[in-house]
Amino acid sequence: MAHDPRSAAVTLFVLLLGSIEAQEAAELPIREITLYRSGVGAFSRIGRIVGDASAQLKFPTDDVNDILKSMTILDYGGGSIGPVSYGSKEPLARRLASFGVDISKAPSVPELFTQLRGASLRVVTLDGPTEGTILGVENRAVVARAGGRGTVVTRPHVNLLTERGVRSISIADVASFDLLDPALAEELQLALGALAEQREERIKTVDLTFLGSGDVARDVVVSYVREMPVWKASYRLILAGREDPPTIQGFAIVENTTDDEWTGVRLSLASGRPVGFTMDLYQPIYAARPDVPVPMDGGLAPTLYESGPRKFGGRAKPGHVATSPPALASARFRKSADHLEAGEEEEEVEETEDDADFAFDSYAVTADHLGDAHASGDEVGGQFHFTVDTPVTLARQRSAMLPILLAKIDGRRVSILTVDDPTRAPDHPMQGVELRNDTALHLMPGPIAVYDGGAYAGDAQIDHTARNQRRLLAFAMDIDVECRTRATFEQTLVGMRITAGAMVRSTRQRSERTYRLINFDESSGRTVLVEYPRNESWTLVEPDRPTEMTDAQYRFEVELPAGGDVERTIIEERVTEEHLGVTSVSLESLLEFRSDGKVSDAVVAAVKRAAELMSTANELRQGLIRLNQERRAIGDEQARIRENLTRVPANSDLHRRYVEKLTAQEDRLDALIGARRAQETAHTDARSRFDEYLRDLDVD
Numbered sequence: 001m002a003h004d005p006r007s008a009a010v011t012l013f014v015l016l017l018g019s020i021e022a023q024e025a026a027e028l029p030i031r032e033i034t035l036y037r038s039g040v041g042a043f044s045r046i047g048r049i050v051g052d053a054s055a056q057l058k059f060p061t062d063d064v065n066d067i068l069k070s071m072t073i074l075d076y077g078g079g080s081i082g083p084v085s086y087g088s089k090e091p092l093a094r095r096l097a098s099f100g101v102d103i104s105k106a107p108s109v110p111e112l113f114t115q116l117r118g119a120s121l122r123v124v125t126l127d128g129p130t131e132g133t134i135l136g137v138e139n140r141a142v143v144a145r146a147g148g149r150g151t152v153v154t155r156p157h158v159n160l161l162t163e164r165g166v167r168s169i170s171i172a173d174v175a176s177f178d179l180l181d182p183a184l185a186e187e188l189q190l191a192l193g194a195l196a197e198q199r200e201e202r203i204k205t206v207d208l209t210f211l212g213s214g215d216v217a218r219d220v221v222v223s224y225v226r227e228m229p230v231w232k233a234s235y236r237l238i239l240a241g242r243e244d245p246p247t248i249q250g251f252a253i254v255e256n257t258t259d260d261e262w263t264g265v266r267l268s269l270a271s272g273r274p275v276g277f278t279m280d281l282y283q284p285i286y287a288a289r290p291d292v293p294v295p296m297d298g299g300l301a302p303t304l305y306e307s308g309p310r311k312f313g314g315r316a317k318p319g320h321v322a323t324s325p326p327a328l329a330s331a332r333f334r335k336s337a338d339h340l341e342a343g344e345e346e347e348e349v350e351e352t353e354d355d356a357d358f359a360f361d362s363y364a365v366t367a368d369h370l371g372d373a374h375a376s377g378d379e380v381g382g383q384f385h386f387t388v389d390t391p392v393t394l395a396r397q398r399s400a401m402l403p404i405l406l407a408k409i410d411g412r413r414v415s416i417l418t419v420d421d422p423t424r425a426p427d428h429p430m431q432g433v434e435l436r437n438d439t440a441l442h443l444m445p446g447p448i449a450v451y452d453g454g455a456y457a458g459d460a461q462i463d464h465t466a467r468n469q470r471r472l473l474a475f476a477m478d479i480d481v482e483c484r485t486r487a488t489f490e491q492t493l494v495g496m497r498i499t500a501g502a503m504v505r506s507t508r509q510r511s512e513r514t515y516r517l518i519n520f521d522e523s524s525g526r527t528v529l530v531e532y533p534r535n536e537s538w539t540l541v542e543p544d545r546p547t548e549m550t551d552a553q554y555r556f557e558v559e560l561p562a563g564g565d566v567e568r569t570i571i572e573e574r575v576t577e578e579h580l581g582v583t584s585v586s587l588e589s590l591l592e593f594r595s596d597g598k599v600s601d602a603v604v605a606a607v608k609r610a611a612e613l614m615s616t617a618n619e620l621r622q623g624l625i626r627l628n629q630e631r632r633a634i635g636d637e638q639a640r641i642r643e644n645l646t647r648v649p650a651n652s653d654l655h656r657r658y659v660e661k662l663t664a665q666e667d668r669l670d671a672l673i674g675a676r677r678a679q680e681t682a683h684t685d686a687r688s689r690f691d692e693y694l695r696d697l698d699v700d
Contacts, residue, residue: 026055026210028222032266033392034385035254037444038273040066041228048217049079055208055222058259061282063226064204068281070225075210077218082209101188109171110137110156120180121160125173131180132160132167140168203259225276229255231269233446234401235462237433237473239453242413242524246433250405250443252386256394264391269404271384271442271464384442384466405443410436415478415560417515418531418553429481429517429528430474431458437465450475472529480521481528481560487513494575496585496599498606501694503580511538514569522563530556532570542571582610582694606699613693617686624679631672634665 028045035041047055059067064086073081102115113121114137122131140157143150157168179185210220232253239246252269256262386404394400417429433450437443443465450457450473458475465471494506519526529547532554540546540554548555560566590607593599641658648655 026053026208026220028055028057028208028220030260030262030265032268033262034268034270035228035231036270036274036276037230038276039227039230040225040274040276042225043223045222046219048219049210049212050215050217051212053210053212055210057206057208057222058203059206059226060259061202061204064206064282065278065280066226067206067224069279070223072221072223073208074221074223075212075218076220077212077216079210079212079218079220082211084206084208086204086206101184101191103188103191109174110158113137113158113171116179116184119184121158121177122180123158123160123169123174123177125169125175130160130162130167130169132162135159135161135166137171138168140170142170226258229257233404233444235405235443235446235448237409237448237450237460239413239433239450239457245408246411246435248405248407248409248435248439249403250441251401252388252404253399253401254394255399256396259396261396262392262394264393267388267392267402269386269388271386271444386441405439405441407439407441410438412527414472415481415526415528416472416474416531417483417517417528419513419515419533427482429478429483431476431478432460432472432474432529434470434472434529435465436470437467440467442466443471448473448475478526480519481526482518482520484516484518485513487511493593493598496590496593496603498582498603498697498699501582501697503582503585503607505578505580505585507576507578509574509576510541511572512569513571514567516565516567517558517560518565519560519563525562525564526560528558528560530558530568530570532556535572538572538574540570541573542569582607582697583614587611600700602699606697610690610693610697613686613690617683617690620679620683620686624676624683627672627676627679631669631676634669634672638662638665 026047026049028047030043031046032044033041045057071084073084075081101112103112107115113134117134117136119134120131121134122129124130137156137158139154141152142155144153145151156171158171158174160167160169179188208222212218234251234253236249237246238249254267254269388402388404392400392402411433414432414434415429416432443462445464446462448460448462450460460473460475462471462473489512490510492508492510494508496503496505498504515530517526517528532546534549534552534554543556546554547557554570556568556570558566558568585607587604587607590599590604594601594604641662645655645658648658
């Protein structure tokens with residue numbers, strides 16, 4: 001019997017179709033979610049499959065890039081992972097350009113007609129319909145009339161080859177047009193449909209394939225990261241008696257912005273902010289390729305051979321041998337050593353009917369908590385994770401406020417006086433609380449509503465607070481406590497010395513500020529924390545050390561009795577140095593400072609010597625100035641005489657007097673030139689002696 005290839009192909013198709021139908025559609029519900037404060041969430045879907053199976057997940061188009069970047073698929077029963085397929089996202093411009101009518105650049109009507117040259121077209125104007133073949137589009141000058149005046153303008157015209165010849169029709173007069181070629185009309189409709197599809201394509205489907213043999217059920221886990229709103233924390237702080245610790249209640253605010261229902265999921269909230277970025281893996285990318293001309297052999301031309309002795313060329317180069325690339329190995333996910341290898345026996349675990357699909361670990365709370373804890377905490381990957389103790393159910397596009405903390409917390413009432421301006425204190429301190437986080441959980445940044453005696457007392461804000469870390473919170477003004485302040489500032493000379501030829505004057509500055517705290521509440525005292533700005537250039541003198549110190553503040557604790565008042569004085573000092581010229585300080589001032597013991601005899605003697613050298617140099621400079629002035633005066637006088645000589649007779653007595661005077665002045669100028677040169681040399685030497693004396697002068 002002859003072999004029929006068509007029969008074999010049909011048989012193979014039937015077998016493949018039967019195999020596909022045999023695959024079961026796996027259910028992969030969301031079981032675990034971890035939300036991060038960096039704007040992403042990690043999702044885990046867990047399901048049980050048998051043999052070959054497939055699963056279909058749907059995601060918003062904007063999340064597909066995150067899925068392609070982060071999705072992990074694990075088969076815990078020895079099976080393998082098949083291809084993960086999804087609808088391609090070809091660039092819209094490239095997709096539109098593939099149609100017979102290219103509208104990727106939103107062409108105008110003239111541009112569209114130019115693109116459709118040679119196509120049959122029917123246009124409708126006020127003169128009626130016209131059918132023909134498009135020859136092209138050209139701009140023509142026409143006369144446009146407005147207000148009785150004519151203006152020449154340029155307008156596009158489409159040229160049509162009709163049965164009666166070529167007609168040129170102004171595109172501005174075209175009311176409508178139809179493509180008479182059904183194929184082109186269909187291409188235009190398809191291109192417009194692609195545009196509409198691009199706008200409406202919000203959800204994408206991702207198909208997963210699992211390959212396995214036998215009928216033994218096995219677990220598969222699909223994990224991925226996608227964009228999610230940042231989860232937020234909100235707290236309530238309940239103040240009891242002044243000797244009783246406060247109670248803190250915390251909530252996590254989460255939003256389910258996905259299209260999936262969260263049903264009984266294990267929800268964790270991470271405090272860290274892992275590095276996250278987006279990358280467009282979904283969009284097909286086409287590499288630019290060079291346009292290489294087709295290789296062609298040129299025509300043969302006659303060759304002229306040169307006569308001469310025979311010459312031998314070099315050895316021929318071996319031809320290039322192309323090597324084939326190595327075959328690509330098939331890729332598949334490999335399980336870690338902690339997972340069951342294929343063929344290993346699974347450990348039998350006794351499960352109840354309720355927890356057969358999924359079970360949560362329990363968390364033992366400490367005695368410091370009131371009642372049961374709402375969330376457990378642990379360090380995972382360098383981040384602190386809250387895990388909500390009870391499974392969370394939250395409908396799609398809904399938000400929830402989940403209780404994560406209820407506990408006593410170490411804390412005490414304080415009043416906080418913050419001194420922003422060192423010369424002026426505020427009138428009243430703020431009521432506040434000093435907390436130490438002994439709840440065994442991290443406190444995330446967020447607002448705190450404070451309740452005192454069952455009534456709302458104010459709002460505070462807390463920063464990220466690790467375990468056993470302290471925080472100071474203020475929630476209201478303490479109007480029963482008033483602060484009055486006074487300030488003084490002193491500046492005294494410490495000493496003077498000469499360093500590297502400069503006079504260094506050291507001055508001690510002393511700042512003294514006194515704060516008087518008055519408590520008008522006769523029933524209760526206060527613990528006041530005075531916050532004073534810290535400056536590294538100042539040294540704290542009184543008190544000798546603060547109660548607490550931060551990077552920017554000193555904190556001084558003051559006990560203020562009921563109905564009483566307390567004064568606290570804060571004194572700071574610093575020494576400043578000012579560099580002056582050695583001769584800029586008067587000798588009288590130096591002698592006065594020497595009598596007070598602030599300047600040494602050596603400094604006074606050095607200043608005297610410097611003053612003498614400077615005086616000598618200055619005297620020589622003044623002599624040089626006088627010589628220059630005399631030279632300029634003679635020059636001015638000679639100019640006047642020369643001008644007068646042009647106006648008097650050459651043989652007159654006045655002419656002879658002018659000539660004699662010019663001769664005497666020339667003699668004086670010659671003498672001045674020599675004197676000036678000697679004076680300059682003397683001044684330069686005197687200045688050099690002064691500079692050399694100061695250059696390495698160090699005197700204490």
